[in-house]
Amino acid sequence: AKSDELGNLAFESQDLEAPAATMGLTVQRSDWFGRAGGTGITSEVEVINAAFSTEVIEDRQNSELIQIDDSRSVVLRVVEHQLQLVQELDAVRGEIQVLLQLEKIKEQVRTTGEALLSTLKEGGNVDELLQVQNAAWSQLDAVERTTPNIDPEISQKLFAIARPVVDATEVAGFELSDGSYLIVELQSVIDGTPADFSEGEEQNMRNFISQQAAANDFAGFMENLENRADIRGRDETVEAEF
Secondary structure: OHHHHHHHHHHHOOOOHHHHHHHOOOOOOOOOOEOOEOOHHHHOHHHHHHHOOHHHHOOOOOOOOEEEEOOEEEOOOOOOOOOOOOOOHHHHHHHHHHHHHHHHHHHHHHHHHHHHHHHHHOOOOOHHHHHHOOOOOOOOOOOOOOOOOOOHHHHHHHOOOOOOOOOOOEEEEEEOOOOOEEEEEEOOOOOOOHHHOOOOHHHHHHHHHHHHHHHHHHHHHHHHHHHHOOOOOOOOOOOOOO
16 A cells, blocks of 8 residues: 555655655665666666656656565656766777687687587487587486476477477577577477376366467458458548637
8 A cells, every 4th residue: 555655655756855755765775786687686687777767767757666575666757867978998898808818719619519519419429529628418308398497488488499300309409598509309209198286277178279360360350351342432521620
């Protein structure tokens, strides 16, 4: 109830002082932060998005109510907005050097990974090459899309690989967002069955499929009506008095 009241007061006010006075709150001011966020509450994605929204920056309005967690909600107002500036080279030289080094390392990892992948696809043994790179295979069995101990990005890559043919494996390589390179040898795919559903999942899936089928039927019906429609028009003139 208090959060709703704060949101309503902020919407009706031109600043945060009036809502704060009405509700006995103290207005707090953050330090500078960019689109990557800052510290404390300014590291929250919702706060960052609100702070850099058109309404808050350009229109200078109070933000909508932002729920941080079950017990904390905030509204914010931008005090000052500083556009991006071109910095002097000496001020950012160190950052540039680090970025160039990281890019070079990523390029080396990608080149090495692609070379290993090519060797593997040609039927070669890469175990010794992996040892040189201080790398090793990890065996994963019965991996599901939602296996908790596997990074979601890796899981997505795994399930994008084509199904291997009988008595063969499918080899693929991917560059991950952190700069590492993943080589996968997919040995087999086990199809899911209704018996794999947990309690309630099967009914949820049936409901979803039923809704999708109904939506497709309706879309087809509307498309059929549009194709059969005969539209006629006439020119009209209007005289208005102002």
